[in-house]
Amino acid sequence: MLRRPLWTLLAGIVLLGTAFATPAAADPVLKPMFDGKTLDGWTASKPGEYLVKDGAIHSTGKSRGWLYYNKQQAGTFRWLFHLRQVKGNHAPSVLIWGVTQPINGLGAIQFQPPNGGHWDYRPGHNNSGKEFFTKYPHPKWDVKKWTQCEIVGNQATGIARMACCPLPDGATRCKATEVLAFKDKKAARVGPLAIQIHNSGIEDEYKNLQLEYPVADPDKLITT
Template sequence: MRPLWTIAAGIALLATTALPASADPNPYGDPNLVSMFDGKTLDGWTQAADGQFKVQNGAIHANGTARGWVYYTKQQAGTFRWIFNVRQVKGNHAPTVLIWGTTAPIRDALSAIQFQPPNGGHWDYRPGHNNGGGSLFKQFPHTKFDVKKWAQCELIADQTTGVARMACCPLPDKATTCKATEVLRFTDKTAGRVGPLAIQIHNKGINDEYKGLYLESPVVTKPGEFITT
Protein backbone atom coordinates (compact mmCIF):
# COMPACT_ATOMS: atom_id res chain seq x y z
CA MET A 1 0.00 0.00 0.00
CA ARG A 2 1.35 3.42 -0.99
CA PRO A 3 2.23 5.90 1.75
CA LEU A 4 -0.30 8.70 2.03
CA TRP A 5 2.32 11.32 1.19
CA THR A 6 2.94 9.78 -2.26
CA ILE A 7 -0.79 9.72 -2.99
CA ALA A 8 -1.08 13.37 -1.97
CA ALA A 9 1.89 14.28 -4.14
CA GLY A 10 0.33 12.54 -7.11
CA ILE A 11 -2.93 14.41 -6.64
CA ALA A 12 -1.04 17.73 -6.45
CA LEU A 13 0.90 16.91 -9.63
CA LEU A 14 -2.34 16.00 -11.44
CA ALA A 15 -3.90 19.29 -10.37
CA THR A 16 -1.00 21.30 -11.74
CA THR A 17 -0.77 19.46 -15.05
CA ALA A 18 -4.42 18.75 -15.84
CA LEU A 19 -5.86 22.11 -14.83
CA PRO A 20 -3.89 24.87 -16.61
CA ALA A 21 -4.37 28.42 -15.38
CA SER A 22 -7.21 30.21 -17.17
CA ALA A 23 -6.64 33.42 -19.12
CA ASP A 24 -7.26 36.72 -17.40
CA PRO A 25 -10.97 37.60 -17.62
CA ASN A 26 -12.02 40.60 -19.68
CA PRO A 27 -12.98 43.69 -17.65
CA TYR A 28 -16.51 44.07 -19.05
CA GLY A 29 -18.37 41.35 -17.15
CA ASP A 30 -19.35 39.59 -20.38
CA PRO A 31 -18.18 35.95 -20.34
CA ASN A 32 -18.86 35.58 -24.06
CA LEU A 33 -16.18 38.04 -25.15
CA VAL A 34 -13.14 36.38 -26.71
CA SER A 35 -9.70 37.97 -26.62
CA MET A 36 -8.38 38.78 -30.11
CA PHE A 37 -4.81 39.74 -29.14
CA ASP A 38 -2.34 38.08 -26.79
CA GLY A 39 -0.33 41.26 -26.19
CA LYS A 40 2.85 39.64 -27.48
CA THR A 41 2.42 38.53 -31.08
CA LEU A 42 0.30 39.19 -34.17
CA ASP A 43 -0.89 35.58 -34.20
CA GLY A 44 -4.37 35.49 -35.69
CA TRP A 45 -3.88 38.73 -37.65
CA THR A 46 -2.91 39.28 -41.31
CA GLN A 47 -1.25 42.44 -42.61
CA ALA A 48 -1.84 44.04 -45.99
CA ALA A 49 1.96 44.06 -46.38
CA ASP A 50 4.78 42.77 -44.23
CA GLY A 51 6.20 45.24 -41.74
CA GLN A 52 3.19 47.52 -41.47
CA PHE A 53 2.46 46.48 -37.87
CA LYS A 54 4.32 45.11 -34.87
CA VAL A 55 3.67 44.50 -31.18
CA GLN A 56 5.09 47.27 -29.02
CA ASN A 57 4.58 47.69 -25.27
CA GLY A 58 1.68 45.24 -25.30
CA ALA A 59 -0.19 46.95 -28.15
CA ILE A 60 -0.66 46.45 -31.88
CA HIS A 61 1.47 49.32 -33.22
CA ALA A 62 1.28 50.70 -36.75
CA ASN A 63 4.77 51.39 -38.07
CA GLY A 64 3.60 54.13 -40.43
CA THR A 65 5.28 52.59 -43.47
CA ALA A 66 2.28 52.89 -45.80
CA ARG A 67 -1.48 53.00 -46.09
CA GLY A 68 -2.85 49.58 -45.19
CA TRP A 69 -4.58 47.39 -42.63
CA VAL A 70 -4.30 44.33 -40.41
CA TYR A 71 -7.34 42.09 -40.06
CA TYR A 72 -8.39 39.38 -37.64
CA THR A 73 -8.23 35.95 -39.25
CA LYS A 74 -9.47 33.59 -36.52
CA GLN A 75 -13.09 34.61 -37.14
CA GLN A 76 -15.06 36.82 -39.49
CA ALA A 77 -18.26 38.37 -38.21
CA GLY A 78 -21.53 39.85 -39.43
CA THR A 79 -23.39 40.33 -36.16
CA PHE A 80 -20.96 41.09 -33.37
CA ARG A 81 -19.72 43.11 -30.41
CA TRP A 82 -16.16 44.44 -30.80
CA ILE A 83 -14.41 46.27 -27.96
CA PHE A 84 -10.93 47.76 -28.04
CA ASN A 85 -8.69 50.52 -26.70
CA VAL A 86 -7.07 52.92 -29.16
CA ARG A 87 -4.74 55.89 -29.26
CA GLN A 88 -2.74 57.76 -31.89
CA VAL A 89 0.96 58.27 -31.20
CA LYS A 90 1.48 60.26 -34.38
CA GLY A 91 -0.62 61.02 -37.42
CA ASN A 92 -2.58 63.35 -39.66
CA HIS A 93 -5.81 61.34 -39.88
CA ALA A 94 -8.10 59.87 -37.23
CA PRO A 95 -7.65 56.20 -36.30
CA THR A 96 -9.84 53.96 -38.44
CA VAL A 97 -11.36 50.48 -38.23
CA LEU A 98 -13.17 48.47 -40.90
CA ILE A 99 -16.24 46.22 -40.71
CA TRP A 100 -18.44 44.33 -43.18
CA GLY A 101 -15.72 44.18 -45.80
CA THR A 102 -14.37 41.33 -47.90
CA THR A 103 -11.10 39.54 -48.51
CA ALA A 104 -12.28 37.88 -51.74
CA PRO A 105 -11.36 39.89 -53.66
CA ILE A 106 -9.17 42.23 -51.62
CA ARG A 107 -9.68 45.84 -52.63
CA ASP A 108 -8.67 49.11 -51.00
CA ALA A 109 -9.79 49.22 -47.35
CA LEU A 110 -11.33 45.76 -47.86
CA SER A 111 -14.37 47.40 -49.53
CA ALA A 112 -15.61 47.93 -45.98
CA ILE A 113 -17.55 50.36 -43.83
CA GLN A 114 -15.11 52.58 -41.96
CA PHE A 115 -15.61 53.87 -38.42
CA GLN A 116 -13.18 56.43 -37.00
CA PRO A 117 -12.73 55.95 -33.25
CA PRO A 118 -13.06 57.61 -30.87
CA ASN A 119 -14.82 60.69 -32.31
CA GLY A 120 -17.03 59.14 -34.98
CA GLY A 121 -15.77 60.08 -38.42
CA HIS A 122 -16.61 57.61 -41.20
CA TRP A 123 -16.36 56.46 -44.83
CA ASP A 124 -18.08 53.93 -47.07
CA TYR A 125 -15.57 51.97 -49.20
CA ARG A 126 -18.07 49.67 -50.90
CA PRO A 127 -17.86 49.48 -54.72
CA GLY A 128 -20.23 52.03 -56.16
CA HIS A 129 -19.98 54.17 -53.02
CA ASN A 130 -16.45 55.22 -51.96
CA ASN A 131 -17.79 58.33 -50.24
CA GLY A 132 -18.63 59.76 -46.86
CA GLY A 133 -21.90 57.86 -46.74
CA GLY A 134 -24.18 60.86 -46.35
CA SER A 135 -27.38 60.09 -44.47
CA LEU A 136 -26.35 56.46 -43.94
CA PHE A 137 -24.26 57.73 -41.03
CA LYS A 138 -25.50 59.63 -38.01
CA GLN A 139 -22.96 61.33 -35.73
CA PHE A 140 -23.96 62.12 -32.17
CA PRO A 141 -22.76 65.29 -30.41
CA HIS A 142 -20.20 64.81 -27.64
CA THR A 143 -17.18 66.48 -26.15
CA LYS A 144 -14.32 65.82 -28.56
CA PHE A 145 -11.97 63.12 -27.32
CA ASP A 146 -8.19 63.55 -27.53
CA VAL A 147 -6.97 60.88 -29.99
CA LYS A 148 -3.48 61.07 -28.48
CA LYS A 149 -4.80 59.52 -25.26
CA TRP A 150 -6.18 56.04 -24.79
CA ALA A 151 -9.89 55.68 -25.49
CA GLN A 152 -12.20 52.70 -25.14
CA CYS A 153 -14.63 51.94 -27.97
CA GLU A 154 -17.39 49.41 -28.45
CA LEU A 155 -18.90 48.54 -31.84
CA ILE A 156 -22.12 46.56 -32.07
CA ALA A 157 -23.42 45.44 -35.45
CA ASP A 158 -26.42 43.51 -36.70
CA GLN A 159 -25.99 41.92 -40.11
CA THR A 160 -29.71 41.36 -40.61
CA THR A 161 -30.73 44.99 -40.07
CA GLY A 162 -27.59 46.67 -41.44
CA VAL A 163 -27.23 48.74 -38.27
CA ALA A 164 -23.79 49.28 -36.76
CA ARG A 165 -23.14 51.57 -33.79
CA MET A 166 -20.08 52.83 -31.93
CA ALA A 167 -19.74 54.16 -28.38
CA CYS A 168 -16.47 55.53 -27.00
CA CYS A 169 -15.01 57.24 -23.95
CA PRO A 170 -11.63 58.57 -22.78
CA LEU A 171 -9.88 55.99 -20.63
CA PRO A 172 -8.51 57.59 -17.44
CA ASP A 173 -4.95 56.74 -16.37
CA LYS A 174 -4.76 53.33 -14.67
CA ALA A 175 -8.45 52.65 -15.39
CA THR A 176 -9.46 49.43 -17.14
CA THR A 177 -12.87 50.66 -18.36
CA CYS A 178 -14.90 53.85 -18.73
CA LYS A 179 -18.55 54.77 -19.30
CA ALA A 180 -19.01 55.29 -23.03
CA THR A 181 -21.36 57.45 -25.04
CA GLU A 182 -22.66 56.68 -28.53
CA VAL A 183 -20.78 58.69 -31.16
CA LEU A 184 -21.77 57.12 -34.49
CA ARG A 185 -24.50 55.01 -36.09
CA PHE A 186 -24.60 53.51 -39.58
CA THR A 187 -27.74 52.10 -41.18
CA ASP A 188 -28.00 50.33 -44.53
CA LYS A 189 -29.74 46.96 -44.74
CA THR A 190 -27.80 46.12 -47.90
CA ALA A 191 -24.43 46.57 -46.16
CA GLY A 192 -24.54 43.86 -43.50
CA ARG A 193 -22.35 40.86 -44.31
CA VAL A 194 -19.94 38.44 -42.71
CA GLY A 195 -16.50 39.96 -43.11
CA PRO A 196 -13.17 40.66 -41.45
CA LEU A 197 -12.69 43.03 -38.54
CA ALA A 198 -9.73 45.22 -39.40
CA ILE A 199 -7.54 48.02 -38.12
CA GLN A 200 -6.82 50.46 -40.93
CA ILE A 201 -3.91 52.87 -41.25
CA HIS A 202 -5.20 55.63 -43.47
CA ASN A 203 -1.93 57.24 -44.52
CA LYS A 204 1.81 56.69 -44.42
CA GLY A 205 3.33 58.25 -41.30
CA ILE A 206 0.49 57.31 -38.94
CA ASN A 207 1.32 55.45 -35.73
CA ASP A 208 -1.90 54.19 -34.14
CA GLU A 209 -1.98 51.67 -31.30
CA TYR A 210 -4.64 49.17 -30.22
CA LYS A 211 -4.90 46.85 -27.23
CA GLY A 212 -7.58 45.14 -25.10
CA LEU A 213 -9.34 43.79 -28.21
CA TYR A 214 -12.35 41.52 -27.60
CA LEU A 215 -14.95 39.98 -29.91
CA GLU A 216 -18.37 38.47 -29.23
CA SER A 217 -20.02 36.74 -32.20
CA PRO A 218 -22.68 35.46 -32.04
CA VAL A 219 -23.85 38.04 -29.53
CA VAL A 220 -25.26 36.34 -26.44
CA THR A 221 -25.07 39.13 -23.88
CA LYS A 222 -27.58 41.94 -24.49
CA PRO A 223 -27.92 41.62 -28.28
CA GLY A 224 -28.22 45.02 -29.94
CA GLU A 225 -27.24 46.86 -26.77
CA PHE A 226 -23.99 48.43 -25.61
CA ILE A 227 -22.46 47.00 -22.47
CA THR A 228 -20.07 49.92 -21.94
CA THR A 229 -22.53 52.83 -21.86
Protein backbone atom coordinates in the same frame (compact mmCIF):
# COMPACT_ATOMS: atom_id res chain seq x y z
CA MET B 1 -61.57 16.06 -0.59
CA LEU B 2 -57.86 16.78 -0.08
CA ARG B 3 -57.16 20.50 -0.02
CA ARG B 4 -53.71 21.85 -0.85
CA PRO B 5 -52.41 24.70 1.29
CA LEU B 6 -52.71 28.12 -0.32
CA TRP B 7 -48.96 28.68 -0.33
CA THR B 8 -48.39 25.56 -2.46
CA LEU B 9 -50.94 26.77 -5.00
CA LEU B 10 -49.26 30.16 -5.18
CA ALA B 11 -45.84 28.55 -5.56
CA GLY B 12 -47.15 26.47 -8.44
CA ILE B 13 -48.50 29.54 -10.19
CA VAL B 14 -45.13 31.30 -9.82
CA LEU B 15 -43.26 28.29 -11.20
CA LEU B 16 -45.69 27.98 -14.10
CA GLY B 17 -45.21 31.66 -14.93
CA THR B 18 -41.45 31.25 -14.79
CA ALA B 19 -41.58 28.32 -17.16
CA PHE B 20 -43.37 30.35 -19.81
CA ALA B 21 -41.57 33.66 -19.25
CA THR B 22 -39.32 35.04 -21.99
CA PRO B 23 -35.74 34.05 -21.10
CA ALA B 24 -33.39 36.92 -20.30
CA ALA B 25 -30.60 37.65 -22.75
CA ALA B 26 -27.36 35.91 -21.86
CA ASP B 27 -24.43 37.89 -20.56
CA PRO B 28 -21.86 38.74 -23.23
CA VAL B 29 -18.94 36.33 -23.55
CA LEU B 30 -15.97 38.36 -24.72
CA LYS B 31 -13.04 36.51 -26.21
CA PRO B 32 -9.54 38.03 -26.53
CA MET B 33 -8.39 38.75 -30.07
CA PHE B 34 -4.80 39.72 -29.23
CA ASP B 35 -2.33 38.04 -26.87
CA GLY B 36 -0.32 41.21 -26.21
CA LYS B 37 2.87 39.60 -27.48
CA THR B 38 2.48 38.53 -31.10
CA LEU B 39 0.38 39.24 -34.17
CA ASP B 40 -0.94 35.68 -34.14
CA GLY B 41 -4.47 35.74 -35.55
CA TRP B 42 -3.94 38.88 -37.62
CA THR B 43 -3.20 39.32 -41.33
CA ALA B 44 -1.57 42.48 -42.66
CA SER B 45 -1.90 43.92 -46.16
CA LYS B 46 1.90 44.25 -46.39
CA PRO B 47 4.87 42.96 -44.35
CA GLY B 48 6.37 45.34 -41.82
CA GLU B 49 3.30 47.54 -41.41
CA TYR B 50 2.54 46.39 -37.86
CA LEU B 51 4.45 45.15 -34.81
CA VAL B 52 3.79 44.57 -31.12
CA LYS B 53 5.12 47.30 -28.86
CA ASP B 54 4.57 47.58 -25.10
CA GLY B 55 1.66 45.13 -25.22
CA ALA B 56 -0.14 46.90 -28.08
CA ILE B 57 -0.55 46.45 -31.82
CA HIS B 58 1.50 49.32 -33.23
CA SER B 59 1.41 50.53 -36.83
CA THR B 60 4.83 51.48 -38.14
CA GLY B 61 3.64 54.27 -40.43
CA LYS B 62 5.36 52.81 -43.47
CA SER B 63 2.35 52.94 -45.75
CA ARG B 64 -1.42 52.94 -46.11
CA GLY B 65 -2.84 49.53 -45.23
CA TRP B 66 -4.88 47.35 -42.93
CA LEU B 67 -4.66 44.46 -40.47
CA TYR B 68 -7.61 42.09 -40.19
CA TYR B 69 -8.52 39.44 -37.60
CA ASN B 70 -8.26 36.08 -39.38
CA LYS B 71 -9.65 33.75 -36.71
CA GLN B 72 -13.26 34.85 -36.95
CA GLN B 73 -15.29 36.75 -39.52
CA ALA B 74 -18.64 38.05 -38.38
CA GLY B 75 -21.79 39.74 -39.59
CA THR B 76 -23.32 40.16 -36.13
CA PHE B 77 -20.71 40.94 -33.50
CA ARG B 78 -19.57 43.06 -30.57
CA TRP B 79 -16.03 44.44 -30.76
CA LEU B 80 -14.29 46.17 -27.85
CA PHE B 81 -10.82 47.73 -27.91
CA HIS B 82 -8.56 50.45 -26.51
CA LEU B 83 -6.72 52.76 -28.89
CA ARG B 84 -4.60 55.86 -29.18
CA GLN B 85 -2.69 57.68 -31.91
CA VAL B 86 1.03 58.14 -31.34
CA LYS B 87 1.61 60.07 -34.54
CA GLY B 88 -0.48 60.98 -37.55
CA ASN B 89 -2.63 63.38 -39.51
CA HIS B 90 -5.78 61.26 -39.95
CA ALA B 91 -8.12 59.81 -37.35
CA PRO B 92 -7.64 56.15 -36.37
CA SER B 93 -9.89 53.91 -38.46
CA VAL B 94 -11.43 50.46 -38.21
CA LEU B 95 -13.34 48.46 -40.82
CA ILE B 96 -16.40 46.19 -40.61
CA TRP B 97 -18.54 44.25 -43.10
CA GLY B 98 -15.83 44.10 -45.74
CA VAL B 99 -13.93 41.40 -47.61
CA THR B 100 -10.41 40.03 -47.29
CA GLN B 101 -9.37 40.70 -50.86
CA PRO B 102 -7.05 43.70 -51.12
CA ILE B 103 -9.51 46.16 -52.66
CA ASN B 104 -9.84 49.78 -51.55
CA GLY B 105 -10.51 49.80 -47.81
CA LEU B 106 -11.49 46.11 -48.04
CA GLY B 107 -14.78 47.32 -49.55
CA ALA B 108 -15.85 47.88 -45.96
CA ILE B 109 -17.69 50.34 -43.74
CA GLN B 110 -15.25 52.57 -41.88
CA PHE B 111 -15.67 53.91 -38.35
CA GLN B 112 -13.16 56.44 -37.02
CA PRO B 113 -12.81 55.99 -33.25
CA PRO B 114 -13.11 57.71 -30.91
CA ASN B 115 -14.70 60.85 -32.36
CA GLY B 116 -16.96 59.38 -35.02
CA GLY B 117 -15.66 60.17 -38.48
CA HIS B 118 -16.66 57.66 -41.18
CA TRP B 119 -16.37 56.46 -44.78
CA ASP B 120 -18.15 53.98 -47.06
CA TYR B 121 -15.64 51.94 -49.08
CA ARG B 122 -18.17 49.73 -50.84
CA PRO B 123 -17.71 49.45 -54.60
CA GLY B 124 -19.95 52.04 -56.22
CA HIS B 125 -19.81 54.22 -53.10
CA ASN B 126 -16.31 55.26 -51.90
CA ASN B 127 -17.66 58.36 -50.24
CA SER B 128 -18.56 59.65 -46.77
CA GLY B 129 -21.78 57.65 -46.77
CA LYS B 130 -23.47 60.51 -44.96
CA GLU B 131 -26.96 59.24 -45.82
CA PHE B 132 -26.24 56.06 -43.86
CA PHE B 133 -24.40 57.47 -40.84
CA THR B 134 -25.75 59.34 -37.82
CA LYS B 135 -23.25 61.19 -35.66
CA TYR B 136 -24.26 62.03 -32.09
CA PRO B 137 -23.04 65.04 -30.10
CA HIS B 138 -20.23 64.34 -27.63
CA PRO B 139 -17.06 66.00 -26.33
CA LYS B 140 -14.14 65.86 -28.75
CA TRP B 141 -11.62 63.49 -27.22
CA ASP B 142 -7.86 63.66 -27.60
CA VAL B 143 -6.80 60.81 -29.92
CA LYS B 144 -3.30 60.93 -28.44
CA LYS B 145 -4.67 59.53 -25.17
CA TRP B 146 -6.04 56.03 -24.61
CA THR B 147 -9.75 55.65 -25.24
CA GLN B 148 -12.14 52.71 -25.00
CA CYS B 149 -14.49 51.93 -27.87
CA GLU B 150 -17.25 49.42 -28.51
CA ILE B 151 -18.77 48.63 -31.90
CA VAL B 152 -21.82 46.37 -32.10
CA GLY B 153 -23.14 45.24 -35.48
CA ASN B 154 -26.41 43.51 -36.32
CA GLN B 155 -26.36 41.83 -39.72
CA ALA B 156 -30.12 41.25 -39.69
CA THR B 157 -30.92 44.95 -39.46
CA GLY B 158 -27.83 46.47 -41.06
CA ILE B 159 -27.28 48.64 -38.00
CA ALA B 160 -23.83 49.17 -36.45
CA ARG B 161 -23.24 51.46 -33.48
CA MET B 162 -20.11 52.81 -31.82
CA ALA B 163 -19.64 54.14 -28.28
CA CYS B 164 -16.38 55.50 -26.86
CA CYS B 165 -14.93 57.22 -23.79
CA PRO B 166 -11.55 58.50 -22.60
CA LEU B 167 -9.77 56.16 -20.20
CA PRO B 168 -8.55 57.78 -16.96
CA ASP B 169 -4.89 57.07 -16.24
CA GLY B 170 -4.48 53.48 -15.10
CA ALA B 171 -8.12 52.57 -15.77
CA THR B 172 -9.21 49.62 -17.89
CA ARG B 173 -12.89 50.61 -18.25
CA CYS B 174 -14.97 53.76 -18.56
CA LYS B 175 -18.61 54.63 -19.16
CA ALA B 176 -19.01 55.27 -22.87
CA THR B 177 -21.11 57.64 -24.94
CA GLU B 178 -22.62 56.61 -28.26
CA VAL B 179 -20.94 58.67 -30.96
CA LEU B 180 -21.86 57.09 -34.29
CA ALA B 181 -24.40 54.79 -35.90
CA PHE B 182 -24.65 53.30 -39.39
CA LYS B 183 -27.72 51.78 -41.03
CA ASP B 184 -27.95 50.06 -44.40
CA LYS B 185 -29.12 46.47 -44.58
CA LYS B 186 -27.47 46.07 -47.98
CA ALA B 187 -24.05 46.68 -46.40
CA ALA B 188 -24.30 44.07 -43.67
CA ARG B 189 -22.46 40.84 -44.40
CA VAL B 190 -20.11 38.37 -42.79
CA GLY B 191 -16.64 39.84 -43.08
CA PRO B 192 -13.39 40.61 -41.27
CA LEU B 193 -12.90 43.07 -38.45
CA ALA B 194 -9.91 45.20 -39.38
CA ILE B 195 -7.66 48.02 -38.22
CA GLN B 196 -6.93 50.50 -40.99
CA ILE B 197 -4.01 52.85 -41.42
CA HIS B 198 -5.32 55.57 -43.70
CA ASN B 199 -1.97 56.77 -45.02
CA SER B 200 1.79 56.63 -44.42
CA GLY B 201 3.19 58.42 -41.39
CA ILE B 202 0.41 57.26 -39.06
CA GLU B 203 1.31 55.33 -35.90
CA ASP B 204 -1.76 54.05 -34.08
CA GLU B 205 -1.89 51.60 -31.17
CA TYR B 206 -4.58 49.08 -30.19
CA LYS B 207 -4.80 46.78 -27.21
CA ASN B 208 -7.34 44.85 -25.11
CA LEU B 209 -9.17 43.81 -28.27
CA GLN B 210 -12.14 41.56 -27.50
CA LEU B 211 -14.89 39.96 -29.55
CA GLU B 212 -18.35 38.68 -28.68
CA TYR B 213 -19.54 36.20 -31.32
CA PRO B 214 -22.24 34.95 -31.40
CA VAL B 215 -23.87 37.95 -29.75
CA ALA B 216 -26.38 37.70 -26.92
CA ASP B 217 -28.00 41.07 -27.66
CA PRO B 218 -26.82 42.75 -30.90
CA ASP B 219 -29.01 45.80 -30.33
CA LYS B 220 -27.42 46.80 -27.04
CA LEU B 221 -24.23 48.68 -26.21
CA ILE B 222 -22.81 47.23 -23.00
CA THR B 223 -20.35 50.05 -22.21
CA THR B 224 -22.79 52.98 -22.11
